Amino acid sequence: MAKRKVSGVARVYIRTTPFEVEKEQIFPQSRQAEISACSSEKVRLEKYYVWKLLEVAISDYLGIDITEVNFDKVGRKWICDKCYFSLSHSNNVVAVGISKYPIGVDIQIKHDIRDISSKIITCPEEKGDLLELWSMKEAIFKASNQEDFVPANINTIGEDVCCETLMIDGSEYVLSVASRNRAYKQIRWDI
DSSP states (O other), X not given: OOOOOOOSOOEEEEEESSOOOSOSSOSSHHHHHHHHTOSOHHHHHHHHHHHHHHHHHHHHHHSSOXXXXXXXXXXXXXXXXXXXXXXXXXXXXEEEEXXXXXXXXXXXXXXXXXXXXXXXXXXXXXXXXXXXHHHHHHHHHHHSXXXXXXXXXXXXXXXXXXXXXXXXXXXXXXXXXXXXXXXXXXXXXXX
């Protein structure tokens, strides 16, 4: 497969699970072991399918096989040497963001959440749907180098983040994408 020049366009790949996959095993083996160790079958399958979608994204975006990428885990975050990527899963939907700039992706099925506004809202200017605000903060966190996700410490005002509502298989989802250098403004959606 020919390598491609990575453009400034960030791409977000979204799929419902299960979907057809080429190989059973996950690369690298350390990620396979991590997925296999999940005690929840539901979470194990979500992590499996989101990593398989990362395979598709790397092949499409970079024009290389996932085995040509060097992966490492820093804290709780997986990174690689060829691009930036972010993973998210909710219900039966998985999402992968990929870019040449740091990127964070979060997908959440729309549902009522209890009033936890004091843990989410950091300033009076942050208004609107709490689930959307939560999702944006999670995307900002994933695009950053922060160690711990503390929503009250993440301000969405002035950040490079977008939030969309998507209908997928009859259910409403919130998708947030954060990217430095405003790459999110050039996102190509692949659903």
